[in-house]
Amino acid sequence: MKSIPGERGWPVFGHSLNFLKDCNTLINSMHERFGPVYYNYYLHTKVVVLLSPDANEFVLLDRDKNFSSRKAWNISLAELFPNGLMLRDGDEHRYHRRLLGAPFKAKALEEYVSLMNSDIASTIKGWQKNESVELYPLMKQLTLDLAAKVFLGENLVKEADAVNQAFVDVVDASMALVRHPVLGLKYRKGLKGRALLEDYFRQRIEGKRTSQETDMFAEISRVEDELGERFSKQDVIDHIIFLMMAAHDTTTSSLSSIAFALAKHPEWQDVIAKESALIEGDSLEYSQMPGFTAAEWVFKEALRMYPPLPIIPRTAIQDCEFQGYQIKRNDMVHVSPSFTHRLDTIWTNPEQFDPMRFSPERAEDRNHKHAFIPFGGGAHKCLGIKFAELQVKLVMFHLLRHYRLETPKGYEMPYAPAPIGKPKDLLPITLRPVTNS
Numbered sequence: 161m162k163s164i165p166g167e168r169g170w171p172v173f174g175h176s177l178n179f180l181k182d183c184n185t186l187i188n189s190m191h192e193r194f195g196p197v198y199y200n201y202y203l204h205t206k207v208v209v210l211l212s213p214d215a216n217e218f219v220l221l222d223r224d225k226n227f228s229s230r231k232a233w234n235i236s237l238a239e240l241f242p243n244g245l246m247l248r249d250g251d252e253h254r255y256h257r258r259l260l261g262a263p264f265k266a267k268a269l270e271e272y273v274s275l276m277n278s279d280i281a282s283t284i285k286g287w288q289k290n291e292s293v294e295l296y297p298l299m300k301q302l303t304l305d306l307a308a309k310v311f312l313g314e315n316l317v318k319e320a321d322a323v324n325q326a327f328v329d330v331v332d333a334s335m336a337l338v339r340h341p342v343l344g345l346k347y348r349k350g351l352k353g354r355a356l357l358e359d360y361f362r363q364r365i366e367g368k369r370t371s372q373e374t375d376m377f378a379e380i381s382r383v384e385d386e387l388g389e390r391f392s393k394q395d396v397i398d399h400i401i402f403l404m405m406a407a408h409d410t411t412t413s414s415l416s417s418i419a420f421a422l423a424k425h426p427e428w429q430d431v432i433a434k435e436s437a438l439i440e441g442d443s444l445e446y447s448q449m450p451g452f453t454a455a456e457w458v459f460k461e462a463l464r465m466y467p468p469l470p471i472i473p474r475t476a477i478q479d480c481e482f483q484g485y486q487i488k489r490n491d492m493v494h495v496s497p498s499f500t501h502r503l504d505t506i507w508t509n510p511e512q513f514d515p516m517r518f519s520p521e522r523a524e525d526r527n528h529k530h531a532f533i534p535f536g537g538g539a540h541k542c543l544g545i546k547f548a549e550l551q552v553k554l555v556m557f558h559l560l561r562h563y564r565l566e567t568p569k570g571y572e573m574p575y576a577p578a579p580i581g582k583p584k585d586l587l588p589i590t591l592r593p594v595t596n597s
């Protein structure tokens with residue numbers, strides 16, 4: 161068995177500060193020095209990093225049940241998002257995932273699309289025009305408001321402000337460096353936010369169970385297995401809070417990367433605007449989504465270049481072997497979407513924005529089943545892929561019906577990839593109204 165090369169890094173911190181500063185640069189330089197299998201340390205935790213499509217498959221498909229998602233994610237999320245779907249393993253995970261499928265079926269998705277159309281249109285129309293605005297916070301507010309409506313339902317939207325704030329505090333806390341409830345710090349605010357959300361949802365579950373409402377919270381409250389068993393109230397709370405988190409910053413991140421890419425490549429704005437002009441009326445309905453193909457390629461290309469999750473973590477629960485290297489029980493293991501998304505053995509000119517690589521003729525993502533993994537893979541593959549795609553297409557549709565996006569000449573987005581990708585300067589963009597809007 162070969163021993164894994166690598167290094168411990170700085171005393172106490174290991175490589176954690178470099179990771180937070182720019183994990184992609186860290187990974188590239190470690191790869192250059194040690195190759196596609198290496199170890200480093202984040203604080204006191206040894207992390208084995210595996211950088212290839214085969215490694216993605218080994219870890220994410222996990223045919224031999226070597227890895228735990230729960231153990232890995234618990235390190236950062238256990239207190240704020242306990243027992244969310246990603247924080248469960250094995251049979252328990254399978255059972256919960258099956259029941260959680262209900263709010264993601266076609267009929268439910270169709271309903272969400274019609275709920276979101278008018279809100280997206282009116283919000284976007286209200287954005288400041290003809291001068292530079294920070295687009296990231298606008299997208300973040302938009303996805304938060306949409307989540308309130310789709311996840312919690314029309315009736316709860318009116319009370320959503322306090323809930324939204326609590327939710328923002330919980331998500332912010334999950335990114336905090338200091339993870340102790342110290343007065344005034346993010347983490348403490350997050351724990352308070354979590355307590356408020358628990359209370360809020362607990363008081364409303366019975367009402368949702370007896371309602372006919374079709375929001376995600378109602379669906380999850382009512383769902384039954386084949387023996388007529390429902391989720392416990394605590395399960396409903398844990399799932400809905402986790403789902404809101406899983407949907408929020410990831411979608412915001414993709415939308416802002418898309419906006420940046422489109423502003424840099426106006427020819428793709430024209431392609432999407434042309435596609436959306438073929439759609440009659442002022443909204444994009446569920447049945448019309450498959451025709452919105454260029455928007456889909458642009459979405460995928462933005463996810464390739466800027467995957468919202470730059471790494472996916474697991475913990476080894478038994479000793480195992482990958483290509484002759486021994487991984488020990490309790491080792492943390494990372495695979496990296498951002499690294500495999502830029503491999504020139506898979507992608508033509510990987511540094512170039514080129515949505516056509518996802519066209520059926522080229523289909524570069526099919527070069528390896530696990531080269532393109534913005535949504536992960538295997539048992540924990542993102543449950544919200546379709547929802548995310550629909551929401552992103554809706555935003556692109558309405559955005560490009562009303563505006564052309566501009567950035568200053570030569571602008572490059574300063575990008576912070578971890579923990580969830582984000583433009584460091586919040587993405588200054590100018591929205592120029594198109595003449596007929």
Ligand code: HEM
Pocket residue numbers: 229245246247257403406407408410411414467468469472473533534535536537539540541542543544545547548
């Ligand atoms: C572009 C947007 C999104 C991206 C890039 C994304 C990415 C991911 C990734 C990489 C994972 C796997 C993590 C792992 O294996 O450890 C994941 C899991 C998950 N995502 Fe997403 N996600 C997005 C949007 C959403 C949305 C909109 C929802 C819900 C409405 C959602 C719900 C979930 C859930 C429930 C899981 C856990 C699945 C499981 O453990 O079985 N995601 N997501």
